[in-house]
Amino acid sequence: MSLVWSIALCGAVAGARADTIVLKNGRRIVVERATESGDKVIGETQAGEISLPKSMVERIEHTTVATPATVATDRTTSAGFVIAPPSTQTELMLDPEVAHAAVHDGAIDKVYIARLDGAAVNGAPGAAPRAAAAHCVAAEFETQNGNLSAAVDQERQALRFLPNSVPLLVGAAYGHLKLSEYSTALEYLTRAKRTAPDSPDVAKLSGWAEYGLNHIPEAVQEWKRAQQLRPDPEVAKALEKAERDARAENDFRQGQTSHFVLRYSGAAQPGLAADILGTLEIHFEQIASLLDYTPPEPIGVILYTNEQFEDITRAPAWAGAINDGRLRIPVQGLTSVTQQLSLVLRHELTHSFLQQKTRGRCPPWLHEGIAQWIEGRRVGPAAAGLLGAFDHQAGIPLADLEVSWMRLSGTGASYAYAWSLAVVETILANHSMADLVRILDALTASGSTEGAVRSVLHEGYTELEQQTADYLRSTYGRN
Ligand SMILES: [Zn+2]
Numbered sequence: 001m002s003l004v005w006s007i008a009l010c011g012a013v014a015g016a017r018a019d020t021i022v023l024k025n026g027r028r029i030v031v032e033r034a035t036e037s038g039d040k041v042i043g044e045t046q047a048g049e050i051s052l053p054k055s056m057v058e059r060i061e062h063t064t065v066a067t068p069a070t071v072a073t074d075r076t077t078s079a080g081f082v083i084a085p086p087s088t089q090t091e092l093m094l095d096p097e098v099a100h101a102a103v104h105d106g107a108i109d110k111v112y113i114a115r116l117d118g119a120a121v122n123g124a125p126g127a128a129p130r131a132a133a134a135h136c137v138a139a140e141f142e143t144q145n146g147n148l149s150a151a152v153d154q155e156r157q158a159l160r161f162l163p164n165s166v167p168l169l170v171g172a173a174y175g176h177l178k179l180s181e182y183s184t185a186l187e188y189l190t191r192a193k194r195t196a197p198d199s200p201d202v203a204k205l206s207g208w209a210e211y212g213l214n215h216i217p218e219a220v221q222e223w224k225r226a227q228q229l230r231p232d233p234e235v236a237k238a239l240e241k242a243e244r245d246a247r248a249e250n251d252f253r254q255g256q257t258s259h260f261v262l263r264y265s266g267a268a269q270p271g272l273a274a275d276i277l278g279t280l281e282i283h284f285e286q287i288a289s290l291l292d293y294t295p296p297e298p299i300g301v302i303l304y305t306n307e308q309f310e311d312i313t314r315a316p317a318w319a320g321a322i323n324d325g326r327l328r329i330p331v332q333g334l335t336s337v338t339q340q341l342s343l344v345l346r347h348e349l350t351h352s353f354l355q356q357k358t359r360g361r362c363p364p365w366l367h368e369g370i371a372q373w374i375e376g377r378r379v380g381p382a383a384a385g386l387l388g389a390f391d392h393q394a395g396i397p398l399a400d401l402e403v404s405w406m407r408l409s410g411t412g413a414s415y416a417y418a419w420s421l422a423v424v425e426t427i428l429a430n431h432s433m434a435d436l437v438r439i440l441d442a443l444t445a446s447g448s449t450e451g452a453v454r455s456v457l458h459e460g461y462t463e464l465e466q467q468t469a470d471y472l473r474s475t476y477g478r479n
Contacts, residue, residue, distance in 0.1 A: 182212035200230035264303035300326035365401035369424030383476035
């Protein structure tokens with residue numbers, strides 16, 4: 001259930017402590033928000049969600065903390081960091097004539113750019129930088145419209161004319177990083193390094209690529225260098241996390257399959273590691289075919305003994321799994337993959353797919369709705385409560401579930417999980433998985449989830465909510 005990017009979406013609440021979970025053994029755990037869901041109590045911490053059986057919990061103490069939540073931004077990476085676009089990118093776009101001619105009236109002027117390309121290919125004086133600048137302007141336009149693949153394509157075309165331009169290489173690398181294509185990004189950065197060995201941007205992005213590839217010591221090295229060249233709060237934060245990982249994983253063993261890089265301490269059972277990899281591979285294939293998407297790089301998975309987990313994630317010892325770009329799973333005492341662990345892996349892995357597929361644009365309700373559905377959950381007995389809320393107009397509009405759930409009360413968050421599942425279940429009952437995938441693709445391109453729902457299902461949130469209520473009534477019965 002854990003979603004560190006949902007925490008990343010709510011950066012402003014970092015440090016705001018709202019609820020205390022009081023355990024029957026007297027231990028008190030302070031979390032940002034605690035909610036009850038079925039037979040579990042779920043607490044949100046800065047490190048992600050934790051879940052524990054209700055039977056362990058004496059009570060939850062709520063305190064109200066008014067904190068402004070920030071809105072999701074596109075800067076959160078699938079590795080869980082917030083990294084702004086490199087500052088050097090616009091250097092080439094200063095030619096105002098090219099800028100105006102390459103993109104106007106809300107579209108790229110392909111004819112104009114083709115003419116510049118032709119002149120550059122024919123070796124006309126000064127033509128190569130102009131052609132490169134035009135593609136750069138086009139790349140910026142595509143980026144602004146959410147067409148990241150098209151933007152990367154434009155960057156590549158610009159590089160044909162200025163193959164050693166550091167801003168272009170860095171821009172292309174940034175695009176590939178946003179697409180979670182870390183190996184390709186690293187190739188561009190290696191080229192950039194030859195021309196600009198002391199560029200802080202190159203070092204910063206190289207660290208990101210290495211981290212994405214689960215090369216933690218290399219990531220630490222790059223980010224340390226970036227900090228020497230130009231101190232940067234984003235890098236400082238990423239470096240701190242990578243160093244924590246590096247310390248913990250120093251004596252870890254590693255296992256690898258085509259889709260996963262698994263690290264585990266010697267204390268974990270080797271048989272368990274192999275078992276988890278096998279389970280993940282099965283889930284991977286199924287989720288890939290359901291969502292029609294294959295993450296481009298292996299996904300990092302780390303098995304912790306509970307003590308390490310507490311140190312690294314700063315979550316309590318009994319916490320559930322966490323997904324912050326890498327799947328972090330406490331396995332103390334386990335010798336094989338239980339049914340429950342398998343479902344946790346499936347749920348968390350779905351978040352990884354969604355995060356990468358939509359490049360961080362999937363809103364919380366759709367993230368949690370799909371992850372729960374793929375995990376195998378259905379609305380079931382929760383339908384009555386959801387319908388009660390809907391009929392009394394006491395529910396939370398989907399538009400409000402697009403942003404941080406942090407401001408919700410405990411009951412509100414339980415409702416949010418259940419209603420999100422209900423909406424996804426309804427879409428899948430009335431339409432199809434292919435339509436759901438189309439919605440994901442459309443929202444990745446446009447950044448608007450309701451717009452994506454409207455373009456695929458030909459209905460807005462109001463109709464979708466009504467349909468969900470109708471579906472719940474007819475499926476789970478309530479008069
Ligand atoms: Zn979740």
